[in-house]
Amino acid sequence: xxxxxxxxxxxxxxxxxxxxxxxxxxxxxxxxxxxxxxxxxxxxxxxxxxxxxxxxxxxxxxxxxxxxxxxxxxxxxxx
Numbered sequence: 001x002x003x004x005x006x007x008x009x010x011x012x013x014x015x016x017x018x019x020x021x022x023x024x025x026x027x028x029x030x031x032x033x034x035x036x037x038x039x040x041x042x043x044x045x046x047x048x049x050x051x052x053x054x055x056x057x058x059x060x061x062x063x064x065x066x067x068x069x070x071x072x073x074x075x076x077x078x079x
Contacts, residue, residue: 008066019058023067033059 002015015023025036037051044051062068 004067006065006067011065013061013065015061016058018055019062022055022058022062026068 002020003012004015005012021040022033022036025031025039029035029039031039033055034048034052037055038048041048041051059068063070
C-alpha cells in the first residue's frame, strides 16, 4: 500500500498497487484507463482488456479524489 496526499480533496489516501501503477503510467503519458492498461499489459503479461476490468475501481477512486482529471477529449491525465 502507498500513501498519497490529494491537494484537491485535502485528504491523505492509501492506494493499492493498481492505482499506483495507473499513476506511474499516466505520469509519463496521459491517456485513458485503457491506454494505461495497454501500457501495463506488456509488463504484466496480461490482456489489456482484462487489466482494464481489474483497474476500474482504482480508476474511479483516482478520479473521485482528484488525483486524475478528465481531459476535454474524454481521456484522463495525472494531476
